[in-house]
Amino acid sequence: MARPGRPAMPKPKLHPLVDSFLDMLTTERGAAMNTRQAYWRDLADFSLQLREKASKEIVDASPEEIKGYLEDLGIRIHVKGQNKSQIATRTVARRLSALRQFYRYLVSESIRKDDPTSAIESPKQGRTLPKTLSELEVSTLIKVAGDTGGADSVRLVCLLEMLYATGLRVSELVGLPMSSIGEDMQFLMVAGKGGRERMVPLSEPAQRSVKKYLEIRQQFINPEDKGSQGQWLFPSRTSESGHLTRQRFAQLLKDLADNAGIDADRVSPHILRHAFATHLLSNGADLRSVQKMLGHADIATTQIYTHILGDKAKKTVEEKHPLAKTGTGV
Numbered sequence: 001m002a003r004p005g006r007p008a009m010p011k012p013k014l015h016p017l018v019d020s021f022l023d024m025l026t027t028e029r030g031a032a033m034n035t036r037q038a039y040w041r042d043l044a045d046f047s048l049q050l051r052e053k054a055s056k057e058i059v060d061a062s063p064e065e066i067k068g069y070l071e072d073l074g075i076r077i078h079v080k081g082q083n084k085s086q087i088a089t090r091t092v093a094r095r096l097s098a099l100r101q102f103y104r105y106l107v108s109e110s111i112r113k114d115d116p117t118s119a120i121e122s123p124k125q126g127r128t129l130p131k132t133l134s135e136l137e138v139s140t141l142i143k144v145a146g147d148t149g150g151a152d153s154v155r156l157v158c159l160l161e162m163l164y165a166t167g168l169r170v171s172e173l174v175g176l177p178m179s180s181i182g183e184d185m186q187f188l189m190v191a192g193k194g195g196r197e198r199m200v201p202l203s204e205p206a207q208r209s210v211k212k213y214l215e216i217r218q219q220f221i222n223p224e225d226k227g228s229q230g231q232w233l234f235p236s237r238t239s240e241s242g243h244l245t246r247q248r249f250a251q252l253l254k255d256l257a258d259n260a261g262i263d264a265d266r267v268s269p270h271i272l273r274h275a276f277a278t279h280l281l282s283n284g285a286d287l288r289s290v291q292k293m294l295g296h297a298d299i300a301t302t303q304i305y306t307h308i309l310g311d312k313a314k315k316t317v318e319e320k321h322p323l324a325k326t327g328t329g330v
Helices: 016-028 033-054 063-080 085-108 135-145 151-166 170-174 204-220 246-260 269-282 287-294 299-308 311-320
Strands: 187-191 197-201
Touching (some): 016 033, 033 063, 033 085, 063 085, 135 246, 135 269, 151 170, 151 187, 151 197, 151 204, 151 246, 151 269, 170 246, 197 287, 246 269
Antiparallel strands (some): 187 197
């Protein structure tokens, strides 16, 4: 989305097989639109550089050209900012993963006989523990969000309470339809990754904040709207989707963190999702329940949260849920 006052930049046209690959991800693997867009950005970056440096299309890339691109990518990230080694490693690994899947698709469709990424090793990544906030910091954010008392304040408190009560992904939260909330408001029905639907309980503070928000929700709907905004729990008059965007919510959190005297770099929707999981586990919740609420397909993904708990809390989790020891289950 272009900034106000600036025309939208034309989207570069990639090789048609990139679109075919992305269509496959969406239709056969159930990839969400955000996932599709992320793959497009990764493949577009390599495509455009390959055109510029070698006058070639992505389907014809050699192993040497891919290696050179990945090395250059790591250097570019380091130059842009300080202490970026972890960011560079993760970005290169993710970009290589996107390229691997694209070329494997070409091989499976008999478009290429070889996979040029097959001999390229992924960069080694150290364990990156989730960033989180303390319970006091989350309480402070919620309190400061409610201090002004206007409609924007009521909505922000509702977003915070719901995110902290459910651990939803930010795209799941801002894209909730009105139908996701039952009449008693005790549960949410959430359509997660891969079309998997799950039921998530709402805490009493979250239920109260939703009820208060629904009283003023109409203020966020354009009176001339014909229904595109009204279907969403968090409608927006300005976004193309008709609902609050991930980017706008993230910016609201940054502004809130500044007002609350908390480092804005430590506050984001995803970090609040981490706080939800960490605080639940530290207070004795079992790993399987947290896995289901987060919508993780594999319990090993949820298990990383136990590494940032204190020894006592970690022992409690392990004792309450034997799968935490074995890492089995889905």
